[in-house]
Amino acid sequence: xxxxxxxxxxxxxxxxxxxxxxxxxxxxxxxxxxxxxxxxxxxxxxxxxxxxxxxxxxxxxxxxxxxxxxxxxxxxxxxxxxxxxxxxxxxxxxxxxxxxxxxxxxxxxxxxxxxxxxxxxxxxxxxxxxxxxxxxxxxxxxxxxxxxxxxxxxxxxxxxxxxxxxxxxxxxxxxxxxxxxxxxxxxxxxxxxxxxxxxxxxxxxxxxxxxxxxxxxxxxxxxxxxxxxxxxxxxxxxxxxxxxxxxxxxxxxxxxxxxxxxxxxxxxxxxxxxxxxxxxxxxxxxxxxxxxxxxxxxxxxxxxxxxxxxxxxxxxxxxxxxxxxxxxxxxxxxxxxxxxxxxxxxxxxxxxxxxxxxxxxxxxxxxxxxxxxxxxxxxxxxxxxxxxxxxxxxxxxxxxxxxxxxxxxxxxxxxxxxxxxxxxx
Ligand code: PLP
Numbered sequence: 001x002x003x004x005x006x007x008x009x010x011x012x013x014x015x016x017x018x019x020x021x022x023x024x025x026x027x028x029x030x031x032x033x034x035x036x037x038x039x040x041x042x043x044x045x046x047x048x049x050x051x052x053x054x055x056x057x058x059x060x061x062x063x064x065x066x067x068x069x070x071x072x073x074x075x076x077x078x079x080x081x082x083x084x085x086x087x088x089x090x091x092x093x094x095x096x097x098x099x100x101x102x103x104x105x106x107x108x109x110x111x112x113x114x115x116x117x118x119x120x121x122x123x124x125x126x127x128x129x130x131x132x133x134x135x136x137x138x139x140x141x142x143x144x145x146x147x148x149x150x151x152x153x154x155x156x157x158x159x160x161x162x163x164x165x166x167x168x169x170x171x172x173x174x175x176x177x178x179x180x181x182x183x184x185x186x187x188x189x190x191x192x193x194x195x196x197x198x199x200x201x202x203x204x205x206x207x208x209x210x211x212x213x214x215x216x217x218x219x220x221x222x223x224x225x226x227x228x229x230x231x232x233x234x235x236x237x238x239x240x241x242x243x244x245x246x247x248x249x250x251x252x253x254x255x256x257x258x259x260x261x262x263x264x265x266x267x268x269x270x271x272x273x274x275x276x277x278x279x280x281x282x283x284x285x286x287x288x289x290x291x292x293x294x295x296x297x298x299x300x301x302x303x304x305x306x307x308x309x310x311x312x313x314x315x316x317x318x319x320x321x322x323x324x325x326x327x328x329x330x331x332x333x334x335x336x337x338x339x340x341x342x343x344x345x346x347x348x349x350x351x352x353x354x355x356x357x358x359x360x361x362x363x364x365x366x367x368x369x370x371x372x373x374x375x376x377x378x379x380x381x382x383x384x385x386x387x388x389x390x391x392x393x394x395x396x397x398x399x400x401x402x403x404x405x406x407x408x409x410x411x412x413x414x415x416x417x418x419x420x421x422x423x424x425x
Contacts, residue, residue, distance in 0.1 A: 024051030027402040038406050040387045041397050047269035048241050050401035056268045056313045063309030072302040079308035086315040091277055092248050097256040100277040105303035109237035110144025112261030112274035117148050118297055119259055119282050120197035120231045126285040126293050134195035139174040142207035143235055152199050154208055157368055175213045184220055191228035198225050199233040202249035203353055206238040210358035210395045212351050215253035222255040231258040241265030242327045245354030267310035326400045331355045333404050337411040344415055346422025358395035366392035383413045
């Protein structure tokens with residue numbers, strides 16, 4: 001019987017197997033046919049402490065029995081209040097920079113980015129400068145799949161059908177080695193044109209191919225924006241919740257963005273929830289007795305109480321457990337294995353930021369539509385691993401509970417993929 005389910009980023013016509021998962025724990029996914037897989041990419045970068053974390057699962061169960069869902073326009077509840085305060089307490093801080101002091105909830109990374117863009121334009125609109133509506137973006141970026149989020153992302157086959165709907169942006173070259181000064185000069189020139197905002201993925205561009213740049217560049221980009229009074233939006237949807245070795249990537253550059261979308265690991269990966277954090281000037285521009293100036297954005301499930309309870313439990317884990325220590329051990333284990341893999345002749349460009357490691361397989365046809373990525377996916381699945389390479393870029397982003405044996409299996413399979421696909425390239 002064929003399933004009626006239409007899966008995301010899946011070409012059903014290719015007939016690739018769709019594993020049926022019945023249970024998960026820690027870094028493992030258990031399949032209906034009795035096999036289990038190591039989740040090498042945290043189920044699309046969301047699972048942080050491991051699947052079915054008992055503290056988060058218990059919080060969800062308790063909340064579901066008490067208050068499930070509440071209209072959030074004009075009403076509030078305890079978990080949303082607690083999580084907002086917790087986010088503010090944990091958000092990046094730096095001397096002489098405004099603090100992130102307000103939290104707007106939504107339900108996915110894409111919507112958190114949409115909210116960020118709407119806040120930026122709402123800010124200038126309410127300050128009677130509606131001509132400031134251009135958004136600057138970094139080349140190769142990815143910020144989600146809704147229309148606004150696609151507009152500020154790299155254009156390609158994955159959004160070609162909707163090109164007519166996407167709005168124009170100013171694109172700043174990616175600060176690859178040797179191009180940093182060109183990137184900063186382009187940003188300086190673009191900022192002088194008085195755009196509304198510049199949106200970046202801090203330290204590492206995820207879906208664009210795990211492209212890394214230094215905290216120094218991030219700091220300089222934020223400083224240029226500040227100098228020109230251009231809002232700086234740091235999209236921490238992927239980088240947040242410890243992935244880069246600190247709770248938020250911006251901390252490594254002492255940068256406090258004006259607007260910061262977070263999602264994915266905000267609930268430890270158990271429930272869909274997102275938040276867009278903003279500084280007081282952004283909130284204040286919408287604060288008025290004039291109803292025309294309120295922030296016109298909502299969705300039915302804004303701040304869903306069960307999702308907020310999961311997030312509250314996640315924040316408690318961050319406050320009470322040595323999560324950063326766990327990430328540091330995992331990152332050290334990944335670094336040692338990546339260093340060995342780097343000598344393999346089939347690979348180039350090993351790189352790592354915190355608990356994210358990536359390496360490129362040398363391949364003749366490495367484009368997005370090449371058969372390499374699906375072939376690699378199948379190769380890893382046969383070996384009991386959930387990995388989802390980006391073209392010829394193979395990356396690991398495991399949950400922080402992954403152990404060294406699991407890392408050994410992941411890295412051994414990547415080396416085997418190098419033997420097999422390198423030979424067959
Ligand atoms: N922003 C970044 C940096 C992302 O990596 C992603 C997703 O991977 C998104 C936004 C969109 O998040 P979501 O898939 O939850 O809509």
